[in-house]
Amino acid sequence: MGRGTDMQIRKETARDCPAISRLIAEAFLSAQHSTGREADIVIGMRAAGALALSLVAEEEGRIVGHIAISEARVGEEAGWFLVGPLAVLPAWQGRGIGSALMKAAIEELKTGEAGGQSLGFVLVGYPDYYGRFGFRSFAGLTVAGVPAENVMGLPFGTREPMGELIHHPAFGLDQKE
Ligand SMILES: CC(C)(COP(=O)(O)OP(=O)(O)OC[C@H]1O[C@@H](n2cnc3c(N)ncnc32)[C@H](O)[C@@H]1OP(=O)(O)O)[C@@H](O)C(=O)NCCC(=O)NCCS
Structure with a gap:
């Protein structure tokens, strides 16, 4: 779980929302x-x-990291979950907090009720970072305008992600819904 002292990972509550917004803005x-x-x-x-x-x-007692997961389509296929944004406050980076959040999300999607019949994760991100969790690029997994190496998937089963990765409209990408 990294070198944090008493790090706790838990689901957000309504009162966390302002702190989450501030930390995402600061991290990015x-x-x-x-x-x-x-x-x-x-x-x-x-x-x-x-x-x-x-x-x-x-x-x-301070929120220092956050990970958001949303349902996404790959081509016409539902059942994929998109990672992002993932953010850790600059002063707390490099201590395993981002990794702990990613691993907790993987565990929750594999075993928890949020996942259900989840096919796995997809994301746009840094290969060097997400590769350590098993993410990799797939031929045919794309987002228009994004280099292929930055579009990655982590299938939970044998089904591989193939097609355009359709984000939730809140991402503001010009994608068909
Ligand atoms: C990316 C981020 C979430 C990682 O969180 P973290 O708690 O620092 O990550 P961890 O401590 O688990 O892992 C640290 C490792 O990630 C690597 N890393 C951090 N940012 C990276 C990047 N942009 N590209 C590649 N590797 C990166 C570090 O070099 C370090 O590598 P090491 O383990 O080989 O030394 C954090 O740096 C952050 O919030 N960055 C700004 C927002 C952002 O870019 N989010 C990701 C969007 S895809």
Whole structure:
């Protein structure tokens, strides 16, 4: 679980929402790739009831990390879950908090009620980071305008993701729904 002292990972509650928005904004300020909209995407998905899973990492009573999971389609196929945004406060990065959030989300989707018949995870992100959790690119798994190596999947079974990865409308991508 990394080098955190008393890190706790739990589902978000209503009172966490302002702190989650602040931490996402702060984390993405220094990110290599940011639209500046990441906090609003989470607010939009929450308002639409589209946050399949929203986990926070709490250290010393403070929310320092967050991961959002939403249902996504790959081509015409439902049953995939999209990771993102994933954010850790800059001062807390490099201590395993992002990894702990990702692993907790994988565990929850595999075994918890949020997952159900989940086919697995898909995302747009850094191969060097997400590769450590088993994510990889797949021929035919695409998002228009995004380099193929940054579009990745982590299937739970034998079914592989194949087709355009359709994000929730809150992401503001110009994709067919
Ligand atoms: C990416 C992020 C969530 C990782 O959280 P974290 O708690 O620092 O991650 P961990 O401590 O579990 O892992 C640290 C490792 O991730 C690597 N890492 C961090 N950012 C990375 C990036 N942009 N690309 C590749 N690797 C990255 C670190 O180099 C470190 O590698 P090491 O274990 O080989 O030393 C965090 O850096 C963050 O919030 N970044 C800004 C927002 C962002 O870019 N989110 C991801 C969107 S895809």
